[in-house]
Amino acid sequence: MRIAILEDDPNQSLLFQRLLGMGGYEFESFDSIQALMLGLQLGDYGLLLLDWRLPDGTGEDVIRMLRGxxxxxxxxxxxxANDDERDVVRALNAGADDYVVKPxxxxxxxxxxxxVLRRVRGEQGVSSGRIGRxxxxxxxxxxxxxGRPVRLTQKEFDLAFHLFAALGRTVSRKQLLEQVWNNEPGxxxxxxxxxxxxxxxxxGLESEAELRLVSVYGFGYRLEKAESGARLDRRMAGVRSDEDLLAA
Structure with a gap:
């Protein structure tokens, strides 16, 4: 299932693409209403992420086109871009299912x-699921x-989510601080x-576990399956991280 993104700001569009990709979603981005309407004729999309203010119209225009x-x-x-109650009410009255505020x-x-996918179409979002235990x-x-709940703080849950979403890939400390703490003071x-x-x-993500959370020296962390991790450890032996290479 693909998600269509209508956003004319390239930086915002890239942000939405990165966030949706973290959740395992496929997507395609459009920068105008005209481009979106053409894309909807050619492709199949399960949801639209819609900017409210566009160069060739408004989000309200798009919703009314879709609903008709x-x-x-x-x-x-x-x-x-803001949580102005008037814009929110107009969006919901026009037929939007929900809204989010930038960033x-x-x-x-x-x-x-x-x-929204659960409520409107009964679909199970891919950002939830099962990995190992x-x-x-x-x-x-x-x-x-x-089957047993693990008591986590909000930050611990956010951190776990990002590591599970990146299973098998190394995530830098800088990226995790941006994603989880949003560079908060302190x-x-x-x-x-x-x-x-x-x-x-x-x-229980220790070295002997089925899933283990390992440190990549001088760079970040990687959540990995123990079997693939052993192969990665052998392959990366003696290879320095990107930060080490840049500092050399």
């Missing part, structure tokens, strides 16, 4: 997407291990390392 066409049942989430946080956006529920913001690599230690203990 063969795409009348297509769910729409409006993205607005969106990853967890909030993916939870809204999943909730763990079941992740983004909307409920909880993780269970073999956040630091020490803050991240402390949360990683707690998360490793609470979820």
């Amino acid at each position: 066409s063969l795409r009348s049942e297509m769910p729409v989430i409006v993205v607005t 969106p946080r990853a967890m909030a956006l993916l939870a809204r997407v999943q909730a 763990f079941a992740i529920d983004v909307e409920g913001r909880d993780i269970t291990c073999e 956040s630091s690599t020490r803050t991240l390392d402390t949360h990683i230690s707690r998360l490793r203990r609470k979820l």
Whole structure:
């Protein structure tokens, strides 16, 4: 299932693409109403992420076009630069299913997407699912291990989500601080390392586990399956991280 993005700001469009990609969604981006309408004729999309203010019209124009066409049942989430009550009311009255405020946080956006898909079309969003012993529920913001709930703080859950979404890939400390803490004052690599230690203990992601959370020296962290991890460790032996190479 692909998500259509209508956003004329290239930077905002890239942000939405990155966040949706983190949730496992496929997507295609358009920068004008005309381009979107052509794309809808040629492709199949399960949801529209819609900017409210566009160079050739408004989000309200787009929604009314959709609701009066063969795409009348297509769910729409409006993205607005502010939470002005008038714009929100206009969007919902026009037929939008939900809205988010720029700049969106990853967890909030993916939870809204999943909730709309569940409510409107009965689909299960791919941002929730099962990995090994763990079941992740983004909307409920909880993780269970073999059916037992794991008590996590909000930051711990956000951190776990990003690591599970990047399973098998190394995520830099800088990226995790941006995604989870949004560069909040007082956040630091020490803050991240402390949360990683707690998360490793609470979820049992030790070196001998089926899933393990490993440190990549001088760079970041990687959540990996133990079998593939052994091969990665052998392949990466003696190879320095990107930060080490840049510092050399």
